[in-house]
Amino acid sequence: MYTYKYPRPALTVDAIVLKEESHELLLIQRGIEPFMGKWALPGGFVEMDELLMDACKRELQEETGLEIPELTQFKTADKVDRDPRGRTISVLFYGYVPENAIVQGGDDAASANWFPLDQLPELAFDHAELIAEFVEQILK
Template identity: 40%
Template sequence: MIEYSGQPHYLVAVDCIVFGFDGEHLKILLVKRGLEPEINKWSLMGGFVGPDESPDDAANRVLKKMTGLEGVYLEQMQIYGEPKRDPIERTLSVGYFALIDIHKYEEQLNDDYEAEWFLINDRPKLIFDHNEMVADARKKLRYKAALHPILFEMLPKKFTIPQLHILFEEVNDTEIDTRNFSRKISSTGLLIKLAEKDRSGSKKGAFYFKLDKKKYAANAQAFLNLMPNLKV
């Protein structure tokens, strides 16, 4: 068999920044690393890319293994490839960010892996360059969410406008006028109002909405301007 002679070979891994929303704050899912070095330290969930899978496949596999979830929103971020980033041997890692419904996860919790949710603003120090990855993922999430309706991925099927509002504020770390927000979200035409109300949060109660999946699919690539003062 022919080979590209003399070229160096490296390990290739994937690391996933898993975002969730508990109704109040943005969270990320971390695991305790299971191998040396830095064993038992907090890290992103990751794994090596196997011989018969693409990095995308690997990310989905890792996510399935550690959360039990399939078909989650997963997006390739960038590659991390500094020569010395892994002290043992050279490993390039493809960073992904994932958006999941935090409640869905709790149901399917897999206790084999020590996974835990942390507030994005109060998380432990992570191994290697994982801290940088989280910072990058957060930026990318903001960027993407300002233009595309992806934050729904972190909410249950039925959700209220106030819930969505808090989520947007959390992701963007800013206050958004409640009244203008409702109007903007409504104008996207992506939501279908349900008859049912959520009475847990207030006396009046807030109507539940669900995604119009057809329109959502059609608008996944469209530019939407979902944030005020988008133009600096």
């Protein structure tokens, strides 16, 4: 194990998953703190031996039951105060699923559900800002 003079940020991944036609957005309801009970994008921490894409697919499957063969990298979220647990940088990916995709909350997600983009619940972390950027840059 290495010892470094400088602290290192945590690295996470988040998934923006939409139904192909209706563009309903997949969110999970957090089952743990911080923001327990609030809705968020599915995602989580990257393991030491994982590629970012693989981490995103794993977290998505663990939290929602979805397996998506193809995701596209959208952006890196690096706002300093985006996570109350400490300095956390997230790489966001996006993908599409058929209209009949079924999801179920698992792992640390109390539940998972689809929401119209214009009727999103209150969101955890900076996810409302990130979704707004995605809509503006990718869907418009």
